[in-house]
Amino acid sequence: MTEAAPGQVERYLDQKLRRGPIHFTLIDPEKSPGTAAGAIARRAAELGTDLILLGGSTGISPESMGRAVLEVKKAVRVPVVIFPEGPGSIAPEADALLFLSLLNSRNLDLVIRAHARSALHLRELELETIPMGYLVIAPGMRVGQVGEVDPIARDDLRSAAGYGLAAEMLGMRFLYLEAGSGAPAPVPAAMVAAVRAAVRIPLVVGGGIRSAEDARPILAAGADVLVTGTVTEEEGAGTGFRSILEEVWRARG
Ligand code: 1GP
Secondary structure, three states: OOOOOOOHHHHHHHHHHHHHOEEEEEEOOOOOEEEEEHHHHHHHHHOOOOOEEEOOOOOHHHHHHHHHHHHHHOOOOEEEEEEOOOOHHHHOOEEEEEEEEOOOOOOOHHHHHHHHHHHHHHHHHHEEEEEEEEEEEOOOOHHHHOOOOOOOOOOHHHHHHHHHHHHHHOOOOOOEEEEOOOOOOOOOOOHHHHHHHHHHOOOOEOEEEEOOHHHHHHHOOOOEEEEHHHHHHHHHHHHHHHHHHHHHHHHOO
């Protein structure tokens, strides 16, 4: 019997993470369709983002996801990875798909059932899947609502650490702490630090990171990956975005 070995994108991430924290740019193909997604991705990659995530909205059609994947792949050399909202988000041309289990959802579809329905199809497509626990922290924003989540309270460090460690014990290879896209404040640094102290797998943190001031304490608390989406959607890959990337480089030392 062979072990399920990490695929190419995961090996790329492992190598990068050995040198310190990294950055993912999230682009929503409904808000920035096709070539618009390609243009944002090109600029973000020129400024040094390490990976492009495509997803975000509810109701992304397979067509718009497929078109965005192709345009972004034309524009950048960094991996292009799907951040799915469901089986409709699968685009075989992507380099990988985050195989997210929404750990604190009340809806079993989002914890494991949708995964069971798409697993055989994903294997047939030979699309790389990256096993990731996805934990929504208050306020949770839209993903908290559509994900039917019981959000982790912002001061409940023990629950966050418990979920994180359980994900690791279940064999998930990444943990994503999500405050929700457009959250008024990111996941608290104290929570990132508590989870960091409890788990060994790489810690992805996103939602509400809009400035260097937001990014700095999260990186200092031990986040491995910062995800930003809204900042590039609202301002393009401009100075705010650049200052976040500079914090990531600084944390790399
Ligand atoms: C959302 O964590 C990501 O899933 C990014 O959030 O849009 O707030 O940057 P923002």
